[in-house]
Amino acid sequence: MNTITIGGKAGDGIKAAGKLFANILSELGYYVFVLDDYPSLITGGHNFNKISFDKKPIFSHYKETDVLVALDKKAIDRHKKELKKNGIIIYDSNSINLYGKNTIGVPAQDFVKEISGIKIMRNVALLGVLSYVVGIDFDVVKKVLKKIYPKAADKNIAIAEKGYNFAKGKVKQILKLKRVGKPKELMTGNTAIAYGAVKSGLDNYIAYPMTPATSILHYLAKNADKFGIKVIHPENEISVINMALGSAYAGAKTMIGTSGGGFALMNEALSLAGMSETPIVIAEIQRPGPSTGVPTYTSQADLNFVLNAGHGEFPKIVVAPGTNEQAFYKSAEALYLAWKYQVPVIILGDKHLSESLRTIEINDKRAKKAKGKFSKGGLNYKRYTLTKDGISPIAFPGMKNTVVKSSSYEHDEFGITTEEPKQIKAMQEKRMRKIKLMEKEIEKLESVKVYGKGKKVIVTWGSSIGAVLETAKYLKNVKIVQILYMLPFPKKSVEKHLKGAKKIVCVEANATGQLANLIKLHTGIGIKNKILKYDSREFEPIELLKELKRWLK
Numbered sequence: 001m002n003t004i005t006i007g008g009k010a011g012d013g014i015k016a017a018g019k020l021f022a023n024i025l026s027e028l029g030y031y032v033f034v035l036d037d038y039p040s041l042i043t044g045g046h047n048f049n050k051i052s053f054d055k056k057p058i059f060s061h062y063k064e065t066d067v068l069v070a071l072d073k074k075a076i077d078r079h080k081k082e083l084k085k086n087g088i089i090i091y092d093s094n095s096i097n098l099y100g101k102n103t104i105g106v107p108a109q110d111f112v113k114e115i116s117g118i119k120i121m122r123n124v125a126l127l128g129v130l131s132y133v134v135g136i137d138f139d140v141v142k143k144v145l146k147k148i149y150p151k152a153a154d155k156n157i158a159i160a161e162k163g164y165n166f167a168k169g170k171v172k173q174i175l176k177l178k179r180v181g182k183p184k185e186l187m188t189g190n191t192a193i194a195y196g197a198v199k200s201g202l203d204n205y206i207a208y209p210m211t212p213a214t215s216i217l218h219y220l221a222k223n224a225d226k227f228g229i230k231v232i233h234p235e236n237e238i239s240v241i242n243m244a245l246g247s248a249y250a251g252a253k254t255m256i257g258t259s260g261g262g263f264a265l266m267n268e269a270l271s272l273a274g275m276s277e278t279p280i281v282i283a284e285i286q287r288p289g290p291s292t293g294v295p296t297y298t299s300q301a302d303l304n305f306v307l308n309a310g311h312g313e314f315p316k317i318v319v320a321p322g323t324n325e326q327a328f329y330k331s332a333e334a335l336y337l338a339w340k341y342q343v344p345v346i347i348l349g350d351k352h353l354s355e356s357l358r359t360i361e362i363n364d365k366r367a368k369k370a371k372g373k374f375s376k377g378g379l380n381y382k383r384y385t386l387t388k389d390g391i392s393p394i395a396f397p398g399m400k401n402t403v404v405k406s407s408s409y410e411h412d413e414f415g416i417t418t419e420e421p422k423q424i425k426a427m428q429e430k431r432m433r434k435i436k437l438m439e440k441e442i443e444k445l446e447s448v449k450v451y452g453k454g455k456k457v458i459v460t461w462g463s464s465i466g467a468v469l470e471t472a473k474y475l476k477n478v479k480i481v482q483i484l485y486m487l488p489f490p491k492k493s494v495e496k497h498l499k500g501a502k503k504i505v506c507v508e509a510n511a512t513g514q515l516a517n518l519i520k521l522h523t524g525i526g527i528k529n530k531i532l533k534y535d536s537r538e539f540e541p542i543e544l545l546k547e548l549k550r551w552l553k
Contacts, residue, residue, distance in 0.1 A: 001052060001053070001054040001058065001062060002052070002053055002066045002134075002175065003050055003051065003052045003053075003061070003062045003063075003064060003065050003066055004021060004050075004051045004065065004066060004067050004068075004069065004130065004134075005048060005049070005050050005051075005065045005067070005068045005069065005075075005079050006018050006021070006048060006051070006069040006071075006075075007046065007047065007048035007049075007068070007069070007070055007071065007072070007074070007075025007076075007078060007079055008046075008047060008048075008070070008071030008072045008074075008075055008123075009043070009044050009045060009046060009071070009072055010038065010039075010041055010042065010044055010045055010047050011043050011044075012047070012071040012072065012120065012123060013071075013120045013121075014038075014047040014048060014049055014071070014123070015036055015038070015047070015049060016120075016123065017049065017069070017123040017124075017126075017127055018034050018036065018049025018051055018357070019034070019148070019186075019357060020124070020144065020145070020148055021051055021127055021130065021131075022034045022051050022053075022186055022357055023144045023147070023148060023186065024131065024136060024140060024141055024144045025051070025053045025177070026183060026184045026185070026186050026359060027140055027143065027183045028136070028140060028177060028178070028179050028180060028181075028183075029179055029180040029181025029182055029183065029184060030053040030054065030055065030180060030181075030184070030359075031053060031054050031055070031056060031057050031058045031359045032052070032053045032058070032184075032186060032357070032358065032359050033051075033052045033053070033058045033059065033060055033061050033356065033357075033358045033359070033466070034049055034050070034051050034052075034061070034186075034356060034357035034358065035049065035050040035052075035061035035352075035538070036049055036355050036356065036357070037049070037050075038296055040211075040294075040295045040296045046074050046075070046078060048075065048078070048079065050062070050063070050065070055180050055181075057359070058358075058359070058470070059323065059358075059465070059466035059467070059469040059470055060466040060469070060470045060538075060539070060541050061356070061538075061540070062470075062540065062541060062542065063082050063540050063542065063543070064082055064083075064084055064542065065079060065082045065083050065084065065087055066083075066084055066087055066134075066174065066175070067087065067088050067089075067090060067130060067133060067134065067174070068082075068083060068087065068088070068089045068090070069090045069091075069127070069130055070089060070090070070091040070092070070096065071091075071092055071095075071122065071123060071126070072092075072095065072096065073096050073098075075091075076089060076091065076096070086102065087102065088102045088103070088104060088133060088174060089102065089103045089104065090104045090106060090126055090129050090130055090133065091103065091104070091105060091106065092105075092106060092107075092108040092109065092122055092125075092126065093105030093106055093107050093108075094107050094108060094109035094110060094122075095109070104129060104133070104167070104170075104171055106125060106126055106129050106163060106166060106167075107166075108122035108123075108125035108126055108163070109122050111159050111162040111163060111166075112125060114162070115158045115159050117156075117159055121155065121156065121159050122159075124145075124156050124159045124163070125159050125160065125162060125163040126163060127141075127160060127163065128141065128160035128161060128162065128163025128164040128165075128166075128167070129163040129164065129166060129167045131160070131163075131164055132163075132164045132167035132168060132171065132173065133167060133171055133173060133174060133175075134173070134174065134175040134177050135173045135175050135176035135177050135178070138160075138161065138164050141157075141160055141164070142157050142160075142161075145157050145160060184359045184361070185360055185361070186357050186358065186359060186360065187324055187328075187357070187358065187360040188215065188324070188355055188356060188358075189321070189324050189327045189349060189353035189354040189356065189358075190212070190213070190215040190216045190219065190285070190327075190349075190354040190355065191215070191216075191219050192324045192325070192327035192328040192360060192362075193216060193257075193283055193321075193327045193328070193331040193347060193349065193354070194216045194219045194331075195328060195331075195364070196327065196328040196329060196330070196331030196332040196334075196367055197255050197331045197332065197334070197335050198220075198227045199328075199332055199364045199367035200253075200331070200332035200333075200334075200335040200336055200367050200368060200369055200370045201253050201335065201369055201370040202227075202229055202253050202254075202335060202370075203229055203230065203247075203252035203253045203254065204229060204230045204231075204232065204244070204247045204252045204253070204254045204255075205217070205229060205230070205231045205232070205254070205255050205256070205257070206231075206232045206233075206234065206240050206243050206244045206247065206254065206255075206256050207232075207233065207240055207257045207258065208233065208235070208236055208237050208239070208240050208258070210237070210257075210258050210259045210261065210262045211259065211287065211295050211296055211351075212259060212285050212287055212296070212298075212350075212354045212355050213257040213258050213259050213262075213283060213284075213349075213354065215354070215355065216257045216283060216285075216354075217231065217233065217257060221233075230252075236265070237258055237262035237263075237265040237266055238265050238266065238269065240258070240262075240266070241256060241266040241269040241270070241273075241280075241282075244256045244280055245269060245273060245276070245278050245280060248278045248279055248280050249276075249278055249396070249397070249404075249406050250396060250397055250398075251396035253279075253339060253370050254280055254281070255280075255281040255282070255283065255334075255335065256281070256283070257282070257283040257284075257285065258282070258283070258284060258285070259284065259285050259286065259287050260284065260286060260287065260289050260293075260302045260305065261289070261291070261292065263282065263284045263305075263306070263309070264305075266282070267309055267310055267311070268311075270282075270309055270310040270316075270344055271310040271311050271312055271314065272408050273343075273344040274310055274314025274315070274316065274343070274344060274431075275312070275314065275407070275408055275409075275410070276406045276407060277342040277343070277384070277392065278342070278406065279338035279339045279341075279342050279343065279344075279345075279372070280338060280345070281331075281334045281335050281344075281345050281346075281347065282344060282345070282346045282347070283331075283346075283347045284302060284306055284346055284347065284348050284349070285349040285350060285353075285354045286298070286299050286300060286301065286302045286348065286349065286350040286351065286462075287299055287350075287351050288301065288534075288536040289301060289302070293536075294536040296351070297351060297536035297537060298350050298351035298352040298463065298509065298536065298537070298538050299350060299351070299534070299536060300350055300461070300462050300464065300508050300510050300515075301509070301510040301511070301512075301514070301534070302348065303320075303348065303461075303486065303510070303514040303515065304514050306318055306346050306348055306486075307518070309346075313428070313432070314343075314431055315341070315343050315431060315432060315434045315435045315438065316343050316344045316345065316346065316487065317334070317337050317338075317341075317343060317344075317345040317346070317438060317485070317487060317488070318345075318346045318348055318485070318486040318487040319333065319334055319345065319346070319347055319348065319484060319485050319486070320347075320349070320461050320462050320483070320484060320485075320486055321347070321349065321353065321462075322460075322461060322462050322463055322464070322465035322466065322482055322484070323353075323358075323465060323466065324353070324356075324358045325360055325361065325362055326484065327347075327349065327353060327354075328360070328362050328364075328367070329362070329367065329368075329446075330347065330484065332367035332368045332369075333368050333445060334346075334347050335368075335370040336368035336369065336370045336371070337438070337441070338370070339371060339372040340370075340372060340373075340391075341391060341434050341437070341438055342372070342373075342391060342392070342394060342434075343434065343438075348462070348486065349462070350462050350463050350509070352463040352466075352509075353462060353463035356463075372394055373391050373393050373394060374393060374394055374395070375393030375394060375395040376395070377395035377399040377400065377401065377402030377404070378402060379401050381395055381403065381404070382413040382414050382415075383395070383404055383405050383406065383413075383414065383415045384411060384412070384413045384414070384415055384427065384430070385413050386413060386426060386427075386430050387430070388433070389433060389434070389437055390430045390431060390432070390433030390434040390437070391434060391437075392413075392430075410423075410424050410427060410428075411427065412427070435488060438488050439488040442485045442488055442490060443490055443492060445485070446484060447483070447484055447485040447490035447493055448481060448482065448483055448484060448485075448490050448493040448494060448497060449481075449482045449484060450479060450480065450481055450482075450497055451469065451472060451479070451480040451482070452472060452478055452479050452480055453477070453479055454476075454477035454479045455477070455479075455502040455503070456477065456478050456479070456501070456503045456504075456505075456552050457478070457479045457480075457481055457497070457498060457501040457503070457504045457505070458478060458479070458480045458481070458504075458505050458506075458507060458548065459481045459483070459498070459504060459505070459506045459507070459515065459516070459519065459527065460480070460481075460482055460483075460506065460507040460508060460515075461482060461483050461484075461508060461515050462508075462509070463509075463538065464507050464508055464509055464538075464539055465480075465482045466539075467507075467538070467539035467540060467541045467544050468480055468482075468507055468539070468544070470541035471541050471544050471548055474545055475545075475548065475549075475552070479497070479501075481494070481497045481498065483515065483519075486518065489518065489522045491522045491523055494519060494522070494523055494525075495523050495525070498519075498523070498525050503529065503551070503552060504525070504527050504529065505527070505529040505531060505548065505551045505552065506519075506527045506529070506531070507530075507531045507544070507548075508530075508531075508532060508533075509532070509534065509538070509539070511532060511534040512532075513527070513530045513532060516530055529551045531544065531547045531548065531551065
């Protein structure tokens, strides 16, 4: 396993450089994980990417670095201590004065001027040097540049080649990265969520930009024509969910996306979805709170909030994927479950999952297709027919001789407002009957994923699974239990996998152990040992390993 760190300020093309080098590695068949770290600033601040890669699947970034590519002095000051013993610093000598062992000064801005490029292209010059240092053939770099920057390929290739040739004869190669397999696909968690919904039958996506959910909006807007969907950007989050309810009422399979603060504004309309039995999917991508919190970093502190969101009692589903593959499949399941049971379904992600770029291996034909219990309508159509399973046949406006009512008030079978106790009780029981069916179905789906065997058990959820899986490479006789569905809670499966454990440790990114508390609530199993991280940063495998070894002794 190796790691490259690329650092600079906002505007230096750090993210673009990280994505480009990740694609070069993927072209050679490596498994890649890219951490994208940036402050809540338009320009300035310190941005960096960590590109960790291996011949085998990799689930997290690593802090320790083989090569540091620095576009400003702050990147060196910040990351120099993370370099391995013989680690190398590649830097722009036009803007940084640095001399010493294992440093490579590159006149990157001079190379850009020679090709009449723009200043941001100096990142490509440094990547040219990096590619030589790690032993990548330039033809691979050239191929990827043509793919990533088809309109500006010639200039980018010329600048990268200048960097590559500059390093020849001057620099010792520290790696020999040759092809190790077929080219692999890279995808962020947000792209996987978006694509999973599309493959399930998404018609409309509606969202107001809110980090870290925004890239779902960008990806789907860019590909709306390709996917045959509508993408809408209303004026605020309240408009988003109300527009989405109207969209679903009209028969369109609809998803929305936001983070904690935006979801807070949607709570009244979430209850409207519960009362009106309108199928809707909400991607709630967590960031640290409370309030504005730390907008561009990660957290898993919205679990309690999402589980208890909305006033009154109504069935809903909460699913929390942890890997990019899970983000794809669980997003498709979310749309499928929303339409099958006519309930709101919340996909609970987090920044580390949503914005990290990772090798993904999926079969999009396995995505569950959203289907519902549809009605042909007619003059006597009852939108809220009392049924044994609690699911009423659904019709849509525009169907011949059909009036489709949707009400925020309690109602009778036709959807007409009622305050009669018997009708209120019957309708509430009808809605709640769905829960038992949902519980049975979720137990059949992959509600809990187990890795390894042993009497010592690590329990986790969301993106924390990545660092936990990496630590498992250094641990023996340890079982990892990842909980994917939070509501309805997969009680039987969790009990089965925790029963008989000699020691249980819960790993999650919040200050109160919300998953551990949820497990105790549903199973009675108390987890005393908790490794909690609440500094807005993600778990790192080696740091986590030290903590786990202490608890698992």
